[in-house]
Structures are given as C-alpha cells and as structure tokens.
Amino acid sequence: MFSRHNSLTLPTVARTLLLVLAMAFCAVGVHPTAAVAQSTQQNSAPNYDEWRSFAERAERLIDLQFTSDEVLTDIRAELVGFRSRFLSAQDANAGRIATVREQISALGPPPEDGATEAEEVAARRAELNEQLTQLQAPGIAAQEAFRRADGLIRQIDLITRERQAEALLTLWPSPLNPVNWVAAADSIWGTAFTLGTQVSGALEDPGHLREFRSNLPIVGVMILIAAFVLLRGRGWIERLVGRLLDEGADRKSKRLLAQIMSLTQILVPVAAVAALSTALVLTSLTGEIGADLATALVQAGIGYFTARWAGRQLFPVHESKRAPLQLPAPRRREGRLMANLAGLFIGLNVILGTLFDPTRQSDAANAVIAFPLMVLAGVVLFRLGALLSMHWRLLTADIAEMRFFDRIIGVLGKLAMAIGIGAPVIAAVGYVQAAQALLYPSIVSLGLITVLVFVTQVVDDLYDSLTGRSPDDPDALLPALIGFGVVLVSLPVFAMIWGVRGTQLLEVWQLLREGFRLGDTRISPTNILSFLIVFSIGFLATRMVQGALGSTVLPKTKIDKGGQKAIISGTGYFGIMMAALIAISTAGIDLSGLALVAGALSVGIGFGLQNIVSNFISGLILLIERPVAEGDWIEVGSTMGTVRSISVRSTIIETFDRTDVIVPNSDLISGTVTNWTRHNSLGRIIIPVGVAYGSDTRKVARILKEIGDAEPLALIDPEPQVHFVDFGGDSLDFELRLVLSDVGFGLSVRTELRHQIAERFKEEGIEIPFAQRDIWLRNPEALRGEAPSPEPSEPRDPRDAHARTKMRYDEISDGDSGDGDGDGGR
Structure with missing residues (x-):
C-alpha cells in the first residue's frame, strides 16, 4: 500500500490484462x-x-x-x-x-x-x-x-x-513503537481535516450547489439502484446460481450455464458500486480527495466481490466432486468467510493507499497505518493456507496416487501459512515494504489461481457438451492443451502481481520479437508463427488429399489394396515434405547458412543413425516394389504371421497367437522372406503318413488318393498326389500332397485329413506303427545274478551271435530287474 515501488492495487491487474491483450495483438498483427x-x-x-x-x-x-x-x-x-x-x-x-x-x-x-x-x-x-x-x-x-x-x-x-x-530493504520505524503512533495520528487527522475542508468549501460554493441540485434526481436514482442491487440483487443472483448448480449437477448444459452465470456475482455488484461512485462524483461536493476516494471505491469493490466469487468457487456451499478442494462443510464455510475477509482487506488497502499518499507522509506514519491491516490480512492468509493443506492431507490419507494439481495445492498451502506468519513479523521489525510485497501479492495470486481453475472447468464442460463425453471416459487431450495455454497466458499477470513492471514484460516481448540470427537470416516469433501456420495448412491439405485418394479415387481403380496403401503413404510423405519446404520459404528462413553445419553433422548422423536410415530406405523400397503387402502371410526367420501395417521404419506382423511382432524393414529387404500369399492364395500342403511293414502299399496309396480327391478345397488341376517316398526305420512312408485354393485354411485341412486317414485305416485294417527299438546288453548275466563272464583277450565281432544276446525291451521288463541301478533302461 505504502511502498512507492511495489504498491499493489487492482488497476495493476487490469493494466496487466490489457498488456497481455496488446502483446497478443502485436503477435498476430491484427x-x-x-x-x-x-x-x-x-x-x-x-x-x-x-x-x-x-x-x-x-x-x-x-x-x-x-x-x-x-x-x-x-x-x-x-x-x-x-x-x-x-x-x-x-x-x-x-x-x-x-x-x-x-x-x-x-x-x-x-x-x-x-x-x-x-x-x-x-x-x-x-x-x-x-x-x-x-x-x-x-x-x-x-x-x-x-x-x-x-x-x-x-x-x-x-x-x-x-x-x-x-x-x-529499507528499514522503516517499527510500527510497534508507541512513539511512532503520534505521526500516524497526525497523518490521519490531517487527511480527515483536508477532506472536511474540501467538502465544506464545496458546500459554500454556489456553483457546486447549483450543480448538485441539477444532478440530484439522477444521483438519487443511482444511489437507490445501487443500494437495492447490493442489498437484494446480489443475494438473488447467488441463490439462482446455487439452484442451477444443484439441479444441473448431472446435466452438462445446466452446469455450464451456472458457471457462466456465476460471473454475474462479480459484474452486477461491481456495476452497482460503479453507479454509487458516479453518484458521489456527480454531487460535486466530495472535493479532490473525495473524488479520488470514489474512484478507489470501484477498485475496492472489484477486489471484494472477486474474492467473494473466488471463495464460492473454491469452497462451494454444497458438496461436489467437481469442487477444486474436497473439504467438509464446516471447513468450506470457514473458507468462504476467509475469502470474503481477504477481499475486504484488499479493498481497504486500496482505499487507505488513496487517502494516505505514501510520498506525502513520513515513514513512521506509513508503517503504523499499514501494520494493523497487514496483521489481519496475514491471519486470513494463514487460515486459507491451512485449508489448502487440509485438502492435501485428506487426499493423502484416502488416495495413493495424487494429481499434480493436488500436490501443487499442498505446496501453496504451506507457503501461504509461512507468508501469513512471516509478513506481519518482518513488518513489525520495520521492513513494511518487503512485507507488503509478500502479503498482498500472495492473496491476489490465490485469486488468480482460482480464476484459472474456473476457466479450465468451463473448457472441460464446454468440450463435454460439444462431444458428448461421459464422466467415465478418460480425459481428453484438447481441453488439457487449452488449459495449458491459459496457464501460459496468465504468467505475465502473475509476474505483474509480484512486482514486475510492464516495461520489463515489454522488454521480454521485444527480445522475442528480435529473435536470433542464423547466418544472414533473423529468426523471430513472426517467422516461427508463419512457418507453423503454413505448415499446418499444408499438413491438413495433405491429409485431405490422402483421405480423398483412399475413399474416392483409388477404390475405383484396379490397384490392389497393398498398392493403394503404398500410394497413400507416399502421398503423405511427399505432401509433408513439400509443406515443410513451402513453410520455410514463406517464413523467409534461409537455410543456406546452415550448409556447413549440416555437412559437419552429416558424418555423425551417418554413424549414429545408420540403422534408422537403413530402415527408412528399406521402408520406401517396400512401399515402391511391394514384395510384401498388408494382409500377406509371410515368414521372416522364426516369425510367421500376417502383415498388419508397413511404415517407413518397421513392419508389424500379427502372428497366429494374436501378438504383434515389430520387424525392422531392413530385415525384410536383406533377409530371406517367405511370402505364402503374395500373388494368390494358392498353396500346397504335404501330409506324411507311415504304415506298418507288410501292409498293401497300393491299397494304402488308393485310400490316400480317395481322401485327397474328396477334399473340397483341393484343386482338380493339379490333382492330389500320393507318393511312396521311402522305407523308413519303423514304417513304410507315404506323402499326400494337395494344392489348396486358399492356403490360409491349411492347418484346418491338415487336421481334417488326418482324422479321415485314421478312420479309413482303422476300417481297412491298416496299422499305423509306432517306433520300436532293440536294446543290446553287453552283460545280460548281471540281470540274472550270475557271475560276469571273463573279458575276452581280444575284441569280439559284434555280429557274432555267440558274442551278444538279443533281447526285446518287453522281455527284459518281464524279467528280474531287482538291482535297481537303472542299467536296464539304457
């Protein structure tokens, strides 16, 4: 209030808003x-x-x-x-x-x-x-x-x-020293005497009296209207907004209307206060100090009614899950009271700053007059910080993972409590200006945070109303981006609240406008904005062309689906590249000065990004040559599945286990790839079949041929073939070979054919053998408990029938194996 360099008044916030708008106009050049x-x-x-x-x-x-x-x-x-x-x-x-x-x-x-x-x-x-x-x-x-x-x-x-x-850092006389109270009393008495003298002088002036009589009807009407609105109208508006919020708790349109209507809790009372201030000025009896006081009354009204509205936003009357702070009813009632008191003290600070000009008074008088109000404002700020901390503690006890907003609220609560105690203490010492620079900006900052929360809620409700999003749906990206932009726009307002001058903000804006130089080209926000706008237009145009090609033009051609995808992808890459080049040219950015830098970086990029570049080039080759297309059944190494999508870096293959395998494109170009369905879906399957020795081989071949001819998916030309392929170790080996019209059904056809083969062989008495092995024992007498025979002096011929004993495994199993050493299983 009394600091010459850091005085906080509500016009400061208004000037900040105008400054932000002016910078926005400068940015877009409108x-x-x-x-x-x-x-x-x-x-x-x-x-x-x-x-x-x-x-x-x-x-x-x-x-x-x-x-x-x-x-x-x-x-x-x-x-x-x-x-x-x-x-x-x-x-x-x-x-x-x-x-x-x-x-x-x-x-x-x-x-x-x-x-x-x-x-x-x-x-x-x-x-x-x-x-x-x-x-x-x-x-x-x-x-x-x-x-x-x-x-x-x-x-x-x-x-x-x-x-x-x-x-x-200037140390004023301590306001707790009674010696300094005399200077404060003299200042108060002098201001009151001056005000009374100016009013009495106006009453004695015939010109002022004539003006007063002529303006008396309009003055009376304005005072009556202002009194009625302040005494009755404000309460009606608050009850109307509360009823809309209660009835429209589950209806997005009513809730949005109630939030917008809540702004009338500021506009209507402030308009009444402005009417009252105008009426006082029209009386022509207030004098110079009275006129300044009437103007300060409007500013004080803005501060009080804004704080009252902010209190109802942070601490609503009725419990709501959408409330920024989740507190019990008694604490919400206390929060609304503290918000009203905060607005009252801000308004009083404005009025006292108008009545007692700090440049015309002693430092002792300034300190004593400011101190009582600072103590009261500090108590209010402390209680508001305690309520914010309580919200954080309650959520910590109930919720394991907290939102970022709730963590910020907890930090702000602790800071508010510290400032609420510390500011009056340092003011009592004598650092009154430093205390004011901490105390009042903290209160106004809390109000601005409430405004930001209100704006983000309105944006969310508006987005929900337009898109029909339900409360159970995840948070959308667009409202979050808008909220982030609102926070960025509010940063200059926060800066001015905390004492940053408008010229300093304009200096930052000037630095941004100046930009930086790349070679002989100066890059400024205007260039960047032009680049973004032109590139965005080009990007949207490219997407529109891609959509038209994919939905209207290409489906009417004879190009297969894979070729259509390749054309659409190539159009996208070409369009984005052209959009970037046109945007750079439109923005006036000359990249020729970066040629040397680009040449130096190309070596490092060539080594560091060679795999990425290789995959990118391979992706372009795949899109142009199309050896593999979307929907093809391919086999790459140990991975087999259907191609789901092809990008410039990798290809996604969906396996038959319904899992996605991401394969680098370079593997598809440099490695061996089996494409089962590249040009058509025809494919051959082979079913190996073994029968026991002694079976009628021609009968087996005839049965297999009949089964193959009966398969509906098997082609007639070439017809199914049966081949007697080998004399196996345990069976006579045959193969049934069929060419299917759709090899994608190969597994199911194999399964069905094996069922039919097993059934026919059982009916025809044909045996499907299982593997048999003969076991040769070097010392069979050990199994009978006999003494081992002496080792021969020279190796025996293993083909000699007297030197070995042939025993089948089942015979050994029926014999005596009581030694339990497991040798019989070898």
Missing part, C-alpha cells in the same frame, strides 16, 4: 493502428542525427545519480521507440542484397593470388561489390544504433531494479 505504425517505421529511414543527439542527452541523464524514476521512464519510452525503428531498418534492402550476392556468385569464385580473370568480369565484380557495400550500409548503421539503444534501455532497467530492491 491491430490496424499498430500495423500502420509498423509499416510507416519500415518505410521511413531513421533520423540518425536526431538519434545521436537524443542518445547523448539520455546518457548524461542516466549517469546522474539523482535522476527521478519518472524521467528515466520517459527516456526509456523514447529509447524503445528508436529501438523498434532500428530493428525494422536492419532488414533494409534485404531483397536487393540477396540478388546482388547471387549475381556475384554467378561470376564464379574470385581469382587466386597471382591469377587473372577477364577485364569485363573483373570490372563487373568490382561494380557489384561496391553496390553490395552501399546496400549493406543502412543495415549496418541500424544494427549499431539498435545495440546502443538496447544498451541504454538495459542500463535504465538495471537502475530501476536496484532502486526497487533498495526500497524493499
């Missing part, structure tokens, strides 16, 4: 006046003589230690104007400079030392170089002047920040 001014600056060359004279005068004033803040602010405004003109002049003759450089390049490289070139070429080269020097001169001069102006602006900002910090 303000006609700004556009005309910018065009004028670009078309008119700066007056460098005037600039040098002003810069020298500004440097002398800046070097003076006692130059006032008002003078520095005026100088800074002039410097900002000069700097903007110099920034625009830096790109003077840019098109002509580029043309002359291309002409010089067309002449070829200059001759080396000792070499000569044609006289005509040398003369032309010298002429073009002279033109280039002359064309570059205005830009170079503008750059030099821009740097000088920018340096002076930074110097002024540094002085202002130092003075601001010095003011915050």
